[in-house]
Amino acid sequence: MNVISTRQLSKSYGRTVALRDLNLEVRPGEVYGLLGPNGAGKTTTLRLLIDVIRPTGGTIRLFGSPMSPRLRGRIGYLPGDLVLYDRLTGADYLRFCGALREHPDLSEALRLAKRLDLDLDRRTGELSKGNRQKLGIVQAFGHRPELVILDEPASGLDPLAQREFHTHLREYVDGGGTVLFSSHVLSEVEHVADRVGILLAGRLVVEDTVTSLKAKAMRELTFTFGEEVAAASFSGIPGVRAAVQVSGTEVRCRVTGAVGELVRTAARFPLLNVTSHEPDLEDIFVHYTEEHSDDD
Amino acid sequence: MTTELVTKSLRDNRGSTTGWGIALVASVLLQLAVYPAVRDAAGEFEKLLDSYPESFKALFNLQQSLASGVGYLQGEVFGFLAPLVLLGVAIGQASRATAGEEKAHTMDLLLANPVSRTRLLLDKALAVFVSVALVAVAFGVVLVVGSSVAGLGVPWLDLVFAVTASAVVALPFGALALLVGALTGRPGLAVALPVGLGLLTYLLDALSPLSEGLRPWRVLSPFRHAAVNAALNGDPNWLGLTGLVALTAVLLAGAALAFERRDVRS
Numbered sequence: 001m002n003v004i005s006t007r008q009l010s011k012s013y014g015r016t017v018a019l020r021d022l023n024l025e026v027r028p029g030e031v032y033g034l035l036g037p038n039g040a041g042k043t044t045t046l047r048l049l050i051d052v053i054r055p056t057g058g059t060i061r062l063f064g065s066p067m068s069p070r071l072r073g074r075i076g077y078l079p080g081d082l083v084l085y086d087r088l089t090g091a092d093y094l095r096f097c098g099a100l101r102e103h104p105d106l107s108e109a110l111r112l113a114k115r116l117d118l119d120l121d122r123r124t125g126e127l128s129k130g131n132r133q134k135l136g137i138v139q140a141f142g143h144r145p146e147l148v149i150l151d152e153p154a155s156g157l158d159p160l161a162q163r164e165f166h167t168h169l170r171e172y173v174d175g176g177g178t179v180l181f182s183s184h185v186l187s188e189v190e191h192v193a194d195r196v197g198i199l200l201a202g203r204l205v206v207e208d209t210v211t212s213l214k215a216k217a218m219r220e221l222t223f224t225f226g227e228e229v230a231a232a233s234f235s236g237i238p239g240v241r242a243a244v245q246v247s248g249t250e251v252r253c254r255v256t257g258a259v260g261e262l263v264r265t266a267a268r269f270p271l272l273n274v275t276s277h278e279p280d281l282e283d284i285f286v287h288y289t290e291e292h293s294d295d296d
Numbered sequence: 297m298t299t300e301l302v303t304k305s306l307r308d309n310r311g312s313t314t315g316w317g318i319a320l321v322a323s324v325l326l327q328l329a330v331y332p333a334v335r336d337a338a339g340e341f342e343k344l345l346d347s348y349p350e351s352f353k354a355l356f357n358l359q360q361s362l363a364s365g366v367g368y369l370q371g372e373v374f375g376f377l378a379p380l381v382l383l384g385v386a387i388g389q390a391s392r393a394t395a396g397e398e399k400a401h402t403m404d405l406l407l408a409n410p411v412s413r414t415r416l417l418l419d420k421a422l423a424v425f426v427s428v429a430l431v432a433v434a435f436g437v438v439l440v441v442g443s444s445v446a447g448l449g450v451p452w453l454d455l456v457f458a459v460t461a462s463a464v465v466a467l468p469f470g471a472l473a474l475l476v477g478a479l480t481g482r483p484g485l486a487v488a489l490p491v492g493l494g495l496l497t498y499l500l501d502a503l504s505p506l507s508e509g510l511r512p513w514r515v516l517s518p519f520r521h522a523a524v525n526a527a528l529n530g531d532p533n534w535l536g537l538t539g540l541v542a543l544t545a546v547l548l549a550g551a552a553l554a555f556e557r558r559d560v561r562s
Contacts, residue, residue: 043562047404047562050407050408051407052403052404052407052560053562054559069410069412069415070410071410072408073410077405077408079401079404079408081401081404081562083400083401083402083405084402084405085402096304099298099299099300100298100300100301100409100410100411101409101410136405139405
């Protein structure tokens with residue numbers, strides 16, 4: 001049984017479709033990264049899951065059941081638009097959450113706060129954005145939930161806090177927890193997610209492991225030759241999407257899949273050097289964005 | 297009931313409750329302090345009042361002689377001051393109950409807790425009720441003690457009846473504020489609608505004795521059913537007050553239903 005399972009989940013606001021037919025499966029013990037540009041439907045998806053907005057179509061199952069107040073006690077949530085009660089101190093806030101969740105034991109929250117170097121004695125209204133975000137993260141994990149749903153969790157965190165947070169995520173998952181988070185920071189998703197889903201304009205356009213996505217992704221090979229070589233010599237080779245003349249003796253090719261044929265062709269010329277640019281999620285992201293806009 | 301939610305709401309409303317409460321208590325004390333002077337000069341006041349138009353007197357509940365304790369309290373305390381403050385507490389706090397959290401963007405995180413929306417709304421409604429009750433109790437105590445010191449000669453039980461009736465009439469307006477807030481998530485609208493309706497129905501009740509045309513409509517005014525004047529004369533309209541409590545319950549049920557179905561504003 002998957003921790004999160006949606007069928008044809010849709011949300012429209014009047015004629016505006018925010019999310020279309022989402023089938024999302026998040027398995028126990030995995031970190032699932034929901035990736036997409038602003039307005040792609042990431043926050044809509046997470047708010048639907050946490051039940052603060054209601055779907056216009058489709059169903060949601062969490063731990064195999066429809067959402068209920070009781071079920072929410074097993075889930076931690078960090079909203080993208082995090083606002084805390086200004087007048088409460090961090091400790092007051094955690095006590096308030098603990099009482100509502102019938103989990104008065106704050107030891108986990110205190111441990112995480114210490115790890116993130118967060119001062120709990122200050123009023124939340126006096127905290128910097130980064131420290132408020134830390135408190136948001138701490139409250140999401142404080143009651144030892146089985147699933148955490150985090151909307152842009154690393155936003156506002158300094159690199160050190162980000163690193164601590166990512167380590168914590170791994171430990172949490174190793175301890176049996178499950179994570180669904182959204183991000184538009186590709187390096188973050190690449191760093192912590194086991195699986196990635198890319199949302200574009202309300203549609204899940206691709207879903208795969210980071211490794212597999214990278215293997216399928218477009219990469220860039222740049223050839224430097226001892227004499228002038230025309231870029232046109234490389235067009236038409238299987239897998240080559242584009243060949244660009246950088247200078248008279250330099251050609252850059254964008255290629256998907258195996259590169260053997262391309263390299264063999266290049267070797268017929270006096271080849272001095274080859275550089276290969278390892279695809280990161282940014283390339284994958286751009287690739288799918290282009291492909292998606294081609295569909296329209 | 298979730299104790300934590302109720303106490304937090306009470307804490308959040310502390311400023312409003314004490315502010316309105318102090319304003320009411322201080323005004324009542326002031327009115328009571330000048331009563332002996334008014335009573336001694338009653339003859340002059342009567343002459344002055346006789347020159348006022350009937351509609352004006354109706355508006356400020358100045359139908360009885362100011363020299364009598366009951367007439368004085370009707371005109372100076374229960375006519376305008378008490379409803380203003382008690383409705384102010386109820387509408388002000390109820391309008392912020394859920395809509396305030398939505399506007400402040402704290403509702404998402406609050407609802408992520410294992411508390412149902414109905415529970416949340418009813419707990420917040422309970423907190424508003426407690427605030428209204430606290431202000432009413434302070435008002436009642438000051439009124440009973442002050443009246444006896446100032447020698448108004450009104451039985452204390454009648455004063456309690458009148459305070460109760462004044463507090464009960466505030467409840468449906470508070471519940472309406474909660475309903476509008478639950479329907480729209482907009483605290484401004486949740487204030488404006490009940491305040492407008494409060495003014496309208498207050499005027500309807502106050503002015504209906506002067507106009508044949510208004511009379512059939514006064515049944516629509518909660519102030520008519522609360523019958524504060526009758527309560528002050530020792531004859532509270534229990535049926536009317538029960539009706540107002542029932543109306544409050546219906547409005548609260550509507551608010552819970554509306555809030556359960558709605559998308560929380562982002």
